[in-house]
Amino acid sequence: MNPDAPLQLLGGLSAREFLRDYWQKKPLLVRQAIPAFESPISPDELAGLALEEEVESRLVIEHGETPWEVRRGPFAEDAFSQLPEREWTLLVQAVDQFVPEVAELLEEFKFLPKWRIDDVMISFAAPGGGVGPHYDNYDVFLLQGHGRRRWQIGQMCDSQSPLLPDLDMKILAQFDQTEEWVLEPGDMLYLPPLLAHSGTAEDDCMTYSVGFRAPSAAEVLTHFTDFLGQFLPDETRYSDAGTVPVSDPNEIQRDALDRLKALLAEHMSDERLLMTWFGQFMTEPRYPELIAGIEIDEDGFLDQLEDGAVMIRNPSARMAWSEVGEDLVLFASGQSRVVSAGLRELLKMICSADALHLENLGPWLANDEARTLLLELAKQGSVEFADE
Numbered sequence: 001m002n003p004d005a006p007l008q009l010l011g012g013l014s015a016r017e018f019l020r021d022y023w024q025k026k027p028l029l030v031r032q033a034i035p036a037f038e039s040p041i042s043p044d045e046l047a048g049l050a051l052e053e054e055v056e057s058r059l060v061i062e063h064g065e066t067p068w069e070v071r072r073g074p075f076a077e078d079a080f081s082q083l084p085e086r087e088w089t090l091l092v093q094a095v096d097q098f099v100p101e102v103a104e105l106l107e108e109f110k111f112l113p114k115w116r117i118d119d120v121m122i123s124f125a126a127p128g129g130g131v132g133p134h135y136d137n138y139d140v141f142l143l144q145g146h147g148r149r150r151w152q153i154g155q156m157c158d159s160q161s162p163l164l165p166d167l168d169m170k171i172l173a174q175f176d177q178t179e180e181w182v183l184e185p186g187d188m189l190y191l192p193p194l195l196a197h198s199g200t201a202e203d204d205c206m207t208y209s210v211g212f213r214a215p216s217a218a219e220v221l222t223h224f225t226d227f228l229g230q231f232l233p234d235e236t237r238y239s240d241a242g243t244v245p246v247s248d249p250n251e252i253q254r255d256a257l258d259r260l261k262a263l264l265a266e267h268m269s270d271e272r273l274l275m276t277w278f279g280q281f282m283t284e285p286r287y288p289e290l291i292a293g294i295e296i297d298e299d300g301f302l303d304q305l306e307d308g309a310v311m312i313r314n315p316s317a318r319m320a321w322s323e324v325g326e327d328l329v330l331f332a333s334g335q336s337r338v339v340s341a342g343l344r345e346l347l348k349m350i351c352s353a354d355a356l357h358l359e360n361l362g363p364w365l366a367n368d369e370a371r372t373l374l375l376e377l378a379k380q381g382s383v384e385f386a387d388e
Helices: 015-021 043-048 100-109 217-229 253-267 271-282 300-306 339-354 358-365 368-380
Strands: 027-031 055-065 067-072 089-093 115-124 140-146 151-156 179-183 187-192 195-200 205-212 312-313 317-323 327-332 335-339 383-385
Touching: 015 179, 043 089, 043 115, 067 383, 089 300, 100 115, 151 339, 187 327, 205 217, 217 253, 217 271, 271 317, 271 327, 300 358, 300 368, 317 339, 327 339, 327 368, 339 358, 339 368, 358 368
Parallel strands: none
Antiparallel strands: 027 187, 055 067, 055 089, 089 115, 115 205, 140 187, 140 205, 151 179, 151 195, 312 383, 317 327, 327 335
């Protein structure tokens, strides 16, 4: 896409202008980001998803048995008939993984790396419903899907910002409002990380929240060092060969710290391992249990494609690719596969195509490496036959 072309979703800003001036810096309100938007899922259908075992959902009731009572799904069919008329919210995570029409909305965000997108959460709120003033550690786009919601934004926060005590959710004890808007269907509000905000339903309303993955420094250090440790032999240790006599044997001297830093730098700066870990980490599926491979051999796999079968990405799978040295790596659902540079266009198609079939795979099926890669993805479950 042209990074300098104006985008309706961004109110006429180009991707370059948005990333330069707003992304992770300040909020942006866009009226009719998606003109005449009609929610592809109804409130009743959203409630139906919250009954399912594999779907992550919550009910937030402002005046329940305790203030800001949180109930976690799956819910029984009569759960919603027992709710009050006002001041409650249903939140359903990762609706894009269960409703293809919701997943299609993510095509609007192609100006951002796809591997950064976490999920599309949808909330339904009765009049007065909300989840209180809070902040997120990640970027979020809030698209109004039905009804009207009043959004207020406030101060920048951090982990030291005081919270209301004894609650099962993080609600700010202090909210310093700076701006306020009422959003209608098709309107969208972008919020950078750490910005306090509070949304309240003016009437029955649904809001789509497109959130982004942002690993913390603690996660990066913990997970990468665990990954790195798998490749380091036990004899790779701290060494002080060539040291000089010390004046005080009880003192840890500066040169010891320098040796330790050199040991860490030597292994932490391995770009090949770092990219491999990062690609696997960022493509880990939210619900790995929903990725089930198939038992099939190469002949059976090719026979199905030649008979007109269509393969699609598993809705729960995440994919990305990268250059690592002279090779390419495909990351799929937390796993990585090194392939030769000649498969670049195939990797791009696997990650982006709506479907894989004989027509677009034809030239690749004569390539042994390409066939093996496609078969491995089917066995893993990241891609699946559309009728399964």
